[in-house]
Amino acid sequence: MGEQVESFAGAVATRYWHRLDDGRTQCDVCPRFCKLRPGQRGLCFVRAANEAGEVVLTTYGRSSGFCVDPIEKKPLDHFLPGTSVLSFGTAGCNLACSFCQNWDISKSREWDRLSDQATPETIARAAGELGCRSVAFTYNDPTIFLEYAIDVADACRAAGIHPVAVTAGYICPAPRAEFYAHMDAANVDLKGFTEEFYRKVCGGHLEAVKETLVYLRRETKVWFEVTTLLIPGLNDSDAELTAECAWFADQLGPDVPLHFTAFHPDWKMRDVPPTAPATLSRARKIARDHGLRYVYTGNVHDDEGGSTFCPRCGEKVIGRDWYELTRWRLDAEGKCSACGAQIAGLFEAQAGRWGGRRLPVRLADYAA
Ligand code: SF4
Numbered sequence: 434m435g436e437q438v439e440s441f442a443g444a445v446a447t448r449y450w451h452r453l454d455d456g457r458t459q460c461d462v463c464p465r466f467c468k469l470r471p472g473q474r475g476l477c478f479v480r481a482a483n484e485a486g487e488v489v490l491t492t493y494g495r496s497s498g499f500c501v502d503p504i505e506k507k508p509l510d511h512f513l514p515g516t517s518v519l520s521f522g523t524a525g526c527n528l529a530c531s532f533c534q535n536w537d538i539s540k541s542r543e544w545d546r547l548s549d550q551a552t553p554e555t556i557a558r559a560a561g562e563l564g565c566r567s568v569a570f571t572y573n574d575p576t577i578f579l580e581y582a583i584d585v586a587d588a589c590r591a592a593g594i595h596p597v598a599v600t601a602g603y604i605c606p607a608p609r610a611e612f613y614a615h616m617d618a619a620n621v622d623l624k625g626f627t628e629e630f631y632r633k634v635c636g637g638h639l640e641a642v643k644e645t646l647v648y649l650r651r652e653t654k655v656w657f658e659v660t661t662l663l664i665p666g667l668n669d670s671d672a673e674l675t676a677e678c679a680w681f682a683d684q685l686g687p688d689v690p691l692h693f694t695a696f697h698p699d700w701k702m703r704d705v706p707p708t709a710p711a712t713l714s715r716a717r718k719i720a721r722d723h724g725l726r727y728v729y730t731g732n733v734h735d736d737e738g739g740s741t742f743c744p745r746c747g748e749k750v751i752g753r754d755w756y757e758l759t760r761w762r763l764d765a766e767g768k769c770s771a772c773g774a775q776i777a778g779l780f781e782a783q784a785g786r787w788g789g790r791r792l793p794v795r796l797a798d799y800a801a
Pocket residue numbers: 460461462463464465466467474475476477478480481526527576577
């Protein structure tokens with residue numbers, strides 16, 4: 434009797450793959466280029482080759498849970514500040530970062546994690562009824578479930594809700610172009626700035642992530658911000674931060690916000706201490722010295738590093754304490770109320786009032 438090939442019931446067809454001469458199939462969604470025999474899953478675990486050797490997505494419509502978060506938690510500080518975002522993820526990831534801060538989801542190979550059945554229409558309806566201005570693909574990387582993310586994004590846009598991607602940006606050019614055509618905002622991790630760090634600590638390559646960032650800046654209207662999680666001794670040297678900030682200023686310009694966030698020991702990296710607040714402040718100073726206008730420190734209480742300052746007159750235009758807004762000095766067009774300089778981003782006359790709350794949501798309550 435031949436070997437049983439897993440059939441992946443409920444999986445959906447995908448587009449970015451091709452057959453190899455040796456009978457395997459190559460997935461072309463991300464630069465891992467997994468080469469799969471029928472029945473095999475890719476490194477991300479959620480894409481797999483079916484009996485016919487076609488790459489399918491096995492998690493369409495299944496989620497690891499929903500929560501309403503502040504948009505500042507993504508983090509996005511210049512995209513409808515103070516509003517709430519309905520956040521969800523699936524399972525799996527296409528990187529293998531040993532410092533992962535969401536490892537229970539991203540490394541999940543257990544289907545019981547994927548409890549909520551969630552059609553795109555139900556997600557959009559839930560977001561609307563909950564008063565969320567955006568829906569975020571987060572907790573794990575939407576690159577690996579892009580067909581589902583795109584359908585959810587379209588349903589959200591049809592309901593006037595913004596689709597937001599939280600991603601590592603590790604994606605190939607063709608799926609990248611399709612994916613971002615459906616997104617209104619993104620936060621992209623730039624996990625470090627050496628190829629060695631990406632290879633040894635994340636199991637990926639830096640160049641593909643830089644390409645995504647430059648693509649977003651030059652080829653799209655997607656509002657995006659960038660996050661670097663600083664890990665003591667691994668990616669926080671003056672030399673590495675200087676190289677990152679010089680490249681950032683040159684290729685992305687001064688108006689793309691950059692967040693330096695604090696690491697907490699987790700997953701396979703429990704022997705490294707948490708990031709000292711002084712390290713975040715040092716990184717912020719290096720970035721500002723390179724001309725970046727909006728540089729933030731995250732996962733700490735830091736009045737200066739958490740707030741937005743007018744690049745022309747220095748007025749504190751948005752004050753923040755962690756995810757809470759403490760001050761608002763912008764007019765209806767997002768201009769500094771002291772000097773009239775435009776602040777980059779998407780703003781409205783009033784800040785949102787969601788605050789720092791986190792509200793778990795049972796999606797079944799919103800099914801039609
Ligand atoms: S998306 Fe998944 S299956 Fe495809 S190449 Fe990347 S890790 Fe492999």
